[in-house]
Amino acid sequence: MSTPFGWPLRVYWEDTDAGGIVYYANYLKFFERARTEWLRWLGVHQQALKQRTGGMFVVSRADLRYLHSARLDDQLLVTTSLLQVGRASITITQQAWLAGASERMLLCEATIRAGWVDAQGKPGRIPQEILDIL
Amino acid sequence: MSTPFGWPLRVYWEDTDAGGIVYYANYLKFFERARTEWLRWLGVHQQALKQRTGGMFVVSRADLRYLHSARLDDQLLVTTSLLQVGRASITITQQAWLAGASERMLLCEATIRAGWVDAQGKPGRIPQEILDIL
Amino acid sequence: MSTPFGWPLRVYWEDTDAGGIVYYANYLKFFERARTEWLRWLGVHQQALKQRTGGMFVVSRADLRYLHSARLDDQLLVTTSLLQVGRASITITQQAWLAGASERMLLCEATIRAGWVDAQGKPGRIPQEILDIL
Amino acid sequence: MSTPFGWPLRVYWEDTDAGGIVYYANYLKFFERARTEWLRWLGVHQQALKQRTGGMFVVSRADLRYLHSARLDDQLLVTTSLLQVGRASITITQQAWLAGASERMLLCEATIRAGWVDAQGKPGRIPQEILDIL
Numbered sequence A, B, C, D: 001m002s003t004p005f006g007w008p009l010r011v012y013w014e015d016t017d018a019g020g021i022v023y024y025a026n027y028l029k030f031f032e033r034a035r036t037e038w039l040r041w042l043g044v045h046q047q048a049l050k051q052r053t054g055g056m057f058v059v060s061r062a063d064l065r066y067l068h069s070a071r072l073d074d075q076l077l078v079t080t081s082l083l084q085v086g087r088a089s090i091t092i093t094q095q096a097w098l099a100g101a102s103e104r105m106l107l108c109e110a111t112i113r114a115g116w117v118d119a120q121g122k123p124g125r126i127p128q129e130i131l132d133i134l
Helices: A026-042 A046-053 A128-133 B026-042 B046-053 B128-133 C026-042 C046-053 C128-133 D026-042 D046-053 D128-133
Strands: A005-010 A056-066 A075-085 A089-098 A105-117 B005-010 B056-066 B075-085 B089-098 B105-117 C005-010 C056-066 C075-085 C089-098 C105-117 D005-010 D056-066 D075-085 D089-098 D105-117
Touching (some): A026 A056, A026 A075, A026 A089, A026 A105, B026 B046, B026 B056, B026 B075, B026 B089, B026 B105, B046 B056, C026 C075, C026 C089, C026 C105, C046 C056, D005 D026, D026 D046, D026 D089, D026 D105, D046 D056
Antiparallel strands (some): A056 C056, A075 A089, A089 A105, B056 D056, B089 B105, C005 C075, C075 C089, C089 C105, D075 D089
């Protein structure tokens, strides 16, 4: 848990808005890409899991702090760290960093709690195979 | 088929990009909202249909012409006209108009072909109940 | 401030994900549409303001709680209430409700803080004309 | 022009819809990411160019054919080939391929025409420095 998992991202036109900066909702997309890659790296394949068990993680809380803005063509690095594992939910912290050649700046950070829901959409215990990995 | 079905839309921050204009992919979102409302108005409820039959329309062709740009806060009107109905697909034409107080300008037009796919994702005949409506 | 400003929304395909529910980031889009309409209703036109002063509101904090899921075709009502007005930022609370014929359920709620940034992207005082309105 | 420029992409939750497949508008996002990376690889930096000249490419036509669906976690490869260079616009062809370990399937292909617009949003000649590169 000491070193966060990093995932690089590039800012494209689709991510920006008429203010010239990354639209605020899109950081939640960036964070989810990074969480997905973190889970994949750990060996948790969400699509396979969903096809087999019908269950999936659903975000129940997201607390976001926006510190600086990113712009078109910016290169970002998104980090993911596991903060807490419960029987029914996990809590992680994520940060989006500007990762340019000459500068390194924290753009946005979030605490995300995701609960497990079963095939019927009901909250349930996280499958043991995932708990073993986390 | 003589009068197109119209659906009003407002341009929000989410729709724009750093060029200050509506991002080009978002017209496909606008067109789909308008198609959905057109189908709903005709009595075709996609979510109910999907739950009951597992089938849905999937777009197989989209030909777009971008003529002018829309900006934040612009009021648009999107029109939908049925061009052709086949056994397995329908073809419609759609237009996005700037619908401001003093101006009326064609922004984007599209010809869209959507085919029916069944619960297994295979192309199939459009259900008779939909054909009867169209 | 006693009655929240309400804004109706429909869930389209674009809003959903492969889990069959509204994608979590899209509530931030819904909340922003509702905030924009609330500001417009109060007489604050963001695009005009941006063209005239170069300044705009930028979200600095967003705390989201996801309680229930929305699905394709669902009709939502998004409420906006002003919680606090400062010299450089405002804080509002927003809720997304399922607003179907027979049910009414809180789906997601958020506390949003937005700060004013000037044409150079620097934090600054909210223009007096906006403060007078709020 | 003989070998297309390839760009890898992963399908995330944000890209999918309730049909379980990639939402049709998102291929335009994928194609634009690939075009941007193709231009970057050629030495055309859109953000720098926009800051210096105020001008940018704006898509004027997009003709899309959807052949197969992509799903969550799928690995795609998007190709970009220059078809034609004019004084005011370029035309390119793009394809999105499923690029899994065992299969390779064409999902979507597009012909895209993009025109140059100057700082005032008026169509104009593509800057010579870009023409020299293309």
